[in-house]
Amino acid sequence: MNFLAELGVDSDLFNYIILPILIFLARIFDVSIATIRIIFVLSGKKVLAPLLGFFESLVWLMAIGQIIQNVDNVFSYIAFAAGFACGTLVGILLEEKIALGNVVVRVITRMPAKELIDFLISKNYQYSNVKAEGKDGDVNILFTVLNRNKLDSFIAEINRFNPNAFFTIEGVKKVSESGIVNQRSSWFGLKLQTLKRR
Numbered sequence: 001m002n003f004l005a006e007l008g009v010d011s012d013l014f015n016y017i018i019l020p021i022l023i024f025l026a027r028i029f030d031v032s033i034a035t036i037r038i039i040f041v042l043s044g045k046k047v048l049a050p051l052l053g054f055f056e057s058l059v060w061l062m063a064i065g066q067i068i069q070n071v072d073n074v075f076s077y078i079a080f081a082a083g084f085a086c087g088t089l090v091g092i093l094l095e096e097k098i099a100l101g102n103v104v105v106r107v108i109t110r111m112p113a114k115e116l117i118d119f120l121i122s123k124n125y126q127y128s129n130v131k132a133e134g135k136d137g138d139v140n141i142l143f144t145v146l147n148r149n150k151l152d153s154f155i156a157e158i159n160r161f162n163p164n165a166f167f168t169i170e171g172v173k174k175v176s177e178s179g180i181v182n183q184r185s186s187w188f189g190l191k192l193q194t195l196k197r198r
Contacts, residue, residue, distance in 0.1 A: 015070060020079035023063050027083025028090055030059035035091025036098070042171070043101045102172040103151055107142040107158055108134070109165040119157050120144055145172060 033056040040049040063080065070076050107116060113129055120127045127144040146154055151169070158165050 015073055016075050019066060019070065019073070020075040023066055023076055024079040024083040024086075026059050026063040027080055028087040030056045030063065031084050031087025032091040032094060033059070035088065035095060039095050039100060101148055102145055103148055103169050104143065104145050104172050105151070105154060105167060105169050107144075107165055107167045108132075108139050109142075109162050110134075110137065110139050111162050111165075113140045113142045113161075115161045116142055116157065119154075119161075123150070 033052050037049050037052040037056060040052065063083075067076050067080055107113065117127065117129060125144055125146060127142060130141040130143070132139050132141050144154075155167075158167055
């Protein structure tokens with residue numbers, strides 16, 4: 001507190017405004033890291049996930065340490081909880097922006113899927129097209145694997161091809177080497193992949 005007094009910062013101002021804001025920001029930071037770390041764990045990023053875990057724990061300890069030192073400060077508790085909530089949202093938004101990993105997309109349509117297949121061929125993606133029988137008759141089932149950052153453009157293509165097409169999307173932890181070309185390791189072991197068509 002002597003340090004704060006030398007800076008001209010009132011102790012009440014620090015305890016009830018500045019400290020809760022710092023705790024709030026720290027929680028946003030560490031919970032955002034936690035969200036991304038979980039995605040990296042599920043994606044098998046063996047170097048990045050532990051590294052993020054280190055910083056996540058460090059920031060959390062700093063925040064909880066301030067809570068313990070100011071156990072009678074209710075504003076710190078509110079800031080801690082609010083930071084957790086906001087950090088979760090920020091982590092989700094960051095994960096969507098980063099768009100790591102691959103997804104498998106299944107498109108089921110009663111129409112011939114030639115336009116979609118032509119689109120996949122033009123993008124050099126592998127695919128499988130299966131003739132099947134559905135509740136209302138014959139259908140086409142188109143399977144493909146995409147990098148997540150290409151997903152929005154493919155969904156737009158599906159909607160342009162057939163707005164009534166049914167499709168599902170699932171995350172993929174690993175893609176077999178036989179379906180990937182130009183794979184190389186980048187910083188911290190992240191893999192850059194280009195999918196090929198068989």
